[in-house]
Amino acid sequence: MAKQLAIHRLRARKPLDESAVDRFLQHHQVPVVEGEMCTFLFRGNADEVWVRHRIVGQPQRVPMRRLGDTSLWFVVLELPAGSRVEYQLEIRRGDHHEQGNDPLNPHVANSPVGSSSVCQATGYVVPDWVHPDPDARSGEIVDLTVQSKALRRQSECRVYLPARFRSTHRYPLLIVHDGDDYLHYAAMKTVLDNLIHRLDMAETVVVFTNPGDRNREYANSVQHARFITKELLPTVEEQFPLLATPSGRCLMGASFGAVAGLSTAYRHPDVFGSLILQSGSFVFTDIGTEHGGGPAFDPVVRFMNRYRTAPRKVAGRLFVSCGTYEDLIVYDRSMVPVFERAGMRVRYVEARDGHSWEDWRDRLRDALSWIYPGPHKYVYE
Numbered sequence: 240m241a242k243q244l245a246i247h248r249l250r251a252r253k254p255l256d257e258s259a260v261d262r263f264l265q266h267h268q269v270p271v272v273e274g275e276m277c278t279f280l281f282r283g284n285a286d287e288v289w290v291r292h293r294i295v296g297q298p299q300r301v302p303m304r305r306l307g308d309t310s311l312w313f314v315v316l317e318l319p320a321g322s323r324v325e326y327q328l329e330i331r332r333g334d335h336h337e338q339g340n341d342p343l344n345p346h347v348a349n350s351p352v353g354s355s356s357v358c359q360a361t362g363y364v365v366p367d368w369v370h371p372d373p374d375a376r377s378g379e380i381v382d383l384t385v386q387s388k389a390l391r392r393q394s395e396c397r398v399y400l401p402a403r404f405r406s407t408h409r410y411p412l413l414i415v416h417d418g419d420d421y422l423h424y425a426a427m428k429t430v431l432d433n434l435i436h437r438l439d440m441a442e443t444v445v446v447f448t449n450p451g452d453r454n455r456e457y458a459n460s461v462q463h464a465r466f467i468t469k470e471l472l473p474t475v476e477e478q479f480p481l482l483a484t485p486s487g488r489c490l491m492g493a494s495f496g497a498v499a500g501l502s503t504a505y506r507h508p509d510v511f512g513s514l515i516l517q518s519g520s521f522v523f524t525d526i527g528t529e530h531g532g533g534p535a536f537d538p539v540v541r542f543m544n545r546y547r548t549a550p551r552k553v554a555g556r557l558f559v560s561c562g563t564y565e566d567l568i569v570y571d572r573s574m575v576p577v578f579e580r581a582g583m584r585v586r587y588v589e590a591r592d593g594h595s596w597e598d599w600r601d602r603l604r605d606a607l608s609w610i611y612p613g614p615h616k617y618v619y620e
Contacts, residue, residue, distance in 0.1 A: 245271050246278045246306075246313050255307045263311075269343035270358045275319055277358055279303065280343055281312040285330045288312045291338065292326040293593055294564040300329070322360035322591040323598070324564065348597050350424055357597070366601055368433040369426045375436035376402035380428060383446070385474055389465040392451050398475070399428060399445035401435050409480050410444045411487040411611050413515075414467065416457065416496030418447020424596035430603045438613040439604060444479050446471065454535040457492075457499035459542035464503040468510050484512075486555070489610050491515035493599045498539050504553035505546065513556045515606045517599045521570045523547055547574075550581040557585045558606045560599075562592035 245267060252259045260282065271278040281288045281303060288303040303312040318324060325348050329338045340347060341356035348357050359365075383396040397418055401410070421427040427447075434440040448471060450456045456463040467490070476483045488511045490500040497519030504511050523543035524530050530540045557578055561571035568589070575587045588605050592598035 242273075244273055244276060244278060244315065246280075246315065250306060255309060257309060260306070260309050260311045264343070269341065272359070272361055274361055275317050276315055277318050277360055278313055278315050279326075279328075279341070279358070281328055281330070281341070282310050282343065283330070284310065285312065285332055287331040289329040290314055290316070290326055291329050292324055294324060295566045295568065318358065318360040319591055320360065320362035322358070322564075323363045323593075323601075324358045324360070325355035325593055325595055326358060327355055348595060350596050351420055355595075360591075363591075366604065368437070368439075368604060369430055369600055371429055372433050372436060375432045378402050378428065378432055378435070379404070380422075383475070383478075385466075385471055387466045387470050389462045389470060390451060390456065391462075394451075394466065394471070395449060396471070397422065397447040398479070399431055399443075399447070400479075401442040401444070402432065403442065404444075406480055408442075409482050409487075410442060411489070412475065412481050413443050413445045413489045413491060413607075413611070414471070415445060415447045416490075416492030416499050417449065417453075417494075419449050420596065421493075421599075422447060425600035425603065427600070427603065430600070431607075434604060434607055435613065439608040440613045441611040442613075443607075443611050444475070444481060446475055453495060457495040458535065458538040459498065459502040460538075461506070463499055464506040467503050468507045472510070485510060486512040489513040489515060490554075491517075491606075492519075493517035493596075494520050494594065495539075497521070498542070501546075501553065502542055505542075505551075508551070508553045511554050513558070513610045514554045515558045515610060517560050517602060517606075518562060518565060518567055518594050519559070519571055519574070520567060521574050522567075523570065523573075543570075547577055550577050552582040554583060556610065557583050558588075558609055559585060560588040560590070560602045560606065562594060562598045563589050564592060565594040567594065 249263050269280050279290045290301045303314040327338050344356045346357040347354050379400045381398050383398050385394045387394050415421050490511050492500040497516040500514050521543050522530050522532050522536050561568050578585050
């Protein structure tokens with residue numbers, strides 16, 4: 240017989256009062272995770288409360304119930320093992336609505352547009368390699384400014400040099416779109432230090448590049464592709480000891496950044512040997528032109544429709560990942576056989592997560608150790 244959920248045991252308490260709620264909260268972390276059942280809680284004065292999440296295919300505004308006459312509100316959601324879900328609470332008091340993070344939950348994820356509370360379901364564990372390892376030597380981040388004629392602006396980049404960097408050695412190169420966001424929200428410098436220290440990935444020079452007008456530059460832009468291949472790449476290959484061959488060059492990006500990587504490689508198919516494409520905004524239409532993504536997606540849809548009609552090889556290897564809880568999952572899944580039919584080797588990874596920086600962070604070891612494997616991977620895989 241299945242064990243009764245903690246919230247239902249609390250409901251059966253006599254008396255069910257604020258003292259019972261106090262004791263319950265002292266003994267349970269919120270949300271309360273019991274197998275695949277997750278109990279979300281809010282305590283406070285309210286007329287209505289909702290859990291707001293972005294799990295595709297599910298109601299994304301879920302009403303909570305008040306527990307008796309107490310100040311505690313609850314709802315139980317089923318989340319499969321390994322799930323990681325970002326959410327907020329919406330609270331109505333009279334005509335006033337407010338939305339924000341869960342005050343009872345200490346787990347918070349940050350992004351360029353704000354923060355959200357995080358529910359870590361059964362089986363989800365934050366990878367240990369995203370935290371600083373005192374035994375891992377720290378690489379260096381140096382600033383690089385590129386005056387771009389193609390973009391008609393100055394591009395501020397960061398360059399990661401591995402801890403044992405030396406000018407007499409030649410390194411593979413990784414160019415990362417939305418670079419500062421990967422550094423700030425996906426702990427990428429720490430991840431690089433740890434994976435190189437653990438011999439999971441090769442010592443690599445990493446260039447973190449940043450957009451100006453992101454929606455314009457990353458949505459299949461000729462100017463952006465020219466900047467990457469004709470301005471940024473020659474600059475870094477002149478200033479740093481790099482392999483300077485397609486097999487030693489990789490482009491990486493998430494969301495629109497993945498579109499930027501794919502479209503750049505499409506225009507210059509002999510330059511990059513590998514691509515890392517995370518939650519690519521690969522929106523396309525099979526019939527008509529209506530896609531529901533707004534004007535920013537118009538050039539993306541035109542590019543993806545054209546590519547799907549006549550796919551071609553743009554790199555030797557593609558690492559593609561997507562969260563099963565995001566609305567891009569159908570598009571990304573659909574592109575995998577298209578890429579394979581074009582003659583590219585594809586490693587595709589899914590996770591029970593959404594369109595978020597921590598999802599992309601959690602896939603970094605899979606991606607980087609496959610694209611640029613270190614000695615450990617060469618020996619054991």
